[in-house]
Amino acid sequence: MVAKKVERMDSEVNGEIASTGRVDLSGFWGTNRAVLTMAILCTQLIFLLTDTIGVPDHLYSRGYLGGTPYESIWSDALFLIPAALIMPLVGNLQQKVGPKAITVLGFGLFGISLIAASISTEQHVFNFFRILQGLGGGVSLPIAGGHMGGRIGKAYIPLGKSLLVFFFAIGATGGIAISAFITWNIGWRYIYGLFGLLILISLGVIIKLMPSTPGDTRIKIDWLTYSLLAGGFGLFSMSLVYGNQKEWFQSSIYIIAVWTSVLLIGFFFWRLSKGPPLINPRIFNDINYCVSLINLSVILFFVFMIFGTVPHFMMQVMGNTIGSYSIPFTFFSLGTVTGTFLTTPIINPFYIGRSIMQKKIISSLGILIFATAALWISGTNSHQDNQTLTKQLFMLGFGLGFIIMELQLCFKTMPAELMTGASAVSFFCTNITKAISGGISQALITTSSQGSWDRFRSQIFESNNALEIFQAPFLNINSGLTTDTWSQASLEIINEAISKQVDVVSIINLSTTAGLILIPLSLLPFLHKEASAKT
Template identity: 20%
Template sequence: MSPLKRQVLIITVICAAIMELIDTSIVNVALSYMSGNLGSTLEDTAWVITSYAIANVIIIPMTSFLSTKLGRRNYYIGSIILFTICSFMCGNASGISELVLFRFLQGLGGGALLSVSAAVVYEQFPKEKIGTASALFGIGVFIGPTIGPTLGGYITENFSWPWIFYINIPIGIAAATSCYFLLAEPTVKAKAGGIDWTGIILLTIGIGSLQTVLERGQAEDWFAKGYILALTIIAVISLTAFVLWELHTPNPVVDLRVLKSKSLSVAAILTFITGVGMFTSIFLTPVIAQRLLGFTPTETGLLLLPGAIIAVFALIFTGKILQSGVSPVIVILVGFISFIFFNWSMSQISLDTSASYITTRLIFRAVGMALLTVPLSSLAVSSLPAKDMPQGTALNNMMRQLGGSFGISAITTYSTRRTASHRVDLISNITAGNPQVTERVNRFTSYFQHKGIGLLDAHQKAIKMVDVTVVKQSTLLSYIDSYMLIGLLFALALPLLLLVMKRKAGPPKLVLNDH
């Protein structure tokens, strides 16, 4: 392949990965619009996000098997076509059930756009330049979820929600056409064995059940709902049986034996933690901006944009300094410190925090994630033979997605409970004998009286305003606690990271292995 064609292919598969990852977050800011337009409750509309995530996590670990069985070129192009068609059908949906169905199918097509794209990018570079490959692919991994809310907010406000799906159509057509002419089968192929139907069924049931529990648990008050408890039991049994089966069957749908590589095993754990931080921070910040600070969806999206732009350069810079011999320990250490600082600084916010404060802090988040994405992606595949790279990449990507789902679920539960706790503490101080409370009520009462409202009604409205203030303040305090918890998780993971990275021996190279 000529250098020009090689560059076009790399750009194509990265754009496909970005498109897939954008769709993980682009609908978040449009749920209320969808709910009103389709005549469904917000709770039912949330399945638009859940169904996509479930399909993604189910299919990602199976991509290596499907690529081998169907041929990577056929599977990848077919996945792009499926994703594109389902994008059109999502935008054209007339009811919530139809939309959820096509979002699930869209997620099945999107799985290949992440894992196979990564494998294709890695193949275009020799082993000693794997850092450059990781940096290029890392752009997609980071930029996709980050610009999703920005793009979704702009489209929803200025056009209509179906266009958040329609924009995928020209990109999908261009990507499928480019891959038809440029994408070839890998030079080193894994041997295609029989179809592991048992593994496929166990994986689908197990991951599907687990993802549903993680996505819907908080909304359904966890085990208070019988189906959440049932799905939890099913997930534990199915996934345990899946692991045991895959380790003993000769042709597994997911070759868990690649986890014998210490580099991949450690990278998977650290990637899970990175996924927790990446997705929870991108979940918490827009919620605070819109619900507490009063920003519009477009303004909220713009908060993330400077960090996303800087992250592109940080990713490229990271690849180059790793290639030049800088120790990955130093890069990852700086990345963790940057992300810990982001969480600490966000724990200092108030209801008067400015947009510029949040934007500058999000830059630290962006740089931190950029500095972690490249060395961890490199670590995941560094000691694997070429034939196992797709499987290793798929498992690592699955851990990132699971980390995001687990993190959002955990942080939603934690913040909800902390909100209730802070509300109780704040209300205990609101008494008739508290001069600050009396002054606040009198001020609100006077304000409403000046608006022409009678004394009794003005006083009742003043009481409600105090309650609204308590709700806002208790919610803010719970989010502050959440940022602190995420920062603590990264701090606790830091010694493990350093211990593992010190295993690298020999001259400073990017290639990390177990020897």
């Protein structure tokens, strides 16, 4: 009886979901297949959480590691960039050595490097293990995509794809809140140690339950095309971090790096059209996959731009600690999970968006909600309170939850044998977008701060609003407060007050830019086609 259910056509299963919101899973839960699925989802979740834990964690940990602010900034980039660059290679490696072999190698490296990072005592050593975490953990999303969209079993593929998207929503947004809470209340080392332990436990389950499928040693990997891809996109992403520290085009090294990366990317696309395929070209036959790929890359660029700047604003301007801002970011994650839950089949039997047109509208609405929340944030000031920002973050998260509908459309009609490659390409795009977005947003903050600093510094006089809190104790003194009597300590206090105004200007600029650009981008989901959504 179970065997017949497993062999049902995808069209039958999807038809059952569309009409009832349910699918018969009686032969799934309580089996080894379900346990293996949960282990793979655990690794996916931890990878996504590790992707964002550095936002609060590395500001705190660098004091223990003896790192400067410039060194600790690399801790995030050195994880994110290798993780993105390894993904396009996973499909071919899986075919060559088998899914289990690449899974064990990647997850093993990921878990061990997490534990090693937790006992690091020097910033450069810590950063080295962040690179290994990226290389090992980067296989998790393609492997999860291949399992959830294929190896889980034909009858359960719709469930697997829903779980893949739902856990993506949790992991992509929950890292800041979880990291901030644990770092502040227990310690930053416990995060890496706990995550490493969970990865190794999951790996033990995978070794025990995942079938050993032999690879095909005849599979050839186009290392030249991959080297051009990795060199071009990797060098460009790193140049953004380096340029932000070295005054951009005043640095000859930065100029060389940028032009080299542009040439490598150009050669990559030329080679991609001429040489043997690095990625199976059949995945691009699905028009909805291609549309979602473009939508996710473009839209998430601006989403990550907002996402990465709010924590700094909350600390520098609003006076939060990483412990206190964990609560507002919990609501951000809650908003995202709520929006995703409302639109995810099987996870929610009463989900909304059952037709392709409804999905287009929901995705477009999510972009508009996010854009509106970004413009709401752009009206902020130095007296912003946590209650208002918590509402704004929840609204941002809810909009993002609807935007993640694009990920469902990305995989909806993808054949099982192509899911690993399709996942690799889509998550490569989202991760490299995050790396580039982070670099550009930091560049905009730096540029905005430098300009604003010059603008505000020339206005250091008694009537400057930024100085009111410092002038208050002197209001009853007849001689008043004059610049002739300011000491170096006074100037430092004044500079700190004015720098808060600079941070306010920076977040206003970024959120306004993101909000205004996202509004017209809300039309992108309507590029999806009805025909290719049918299964």
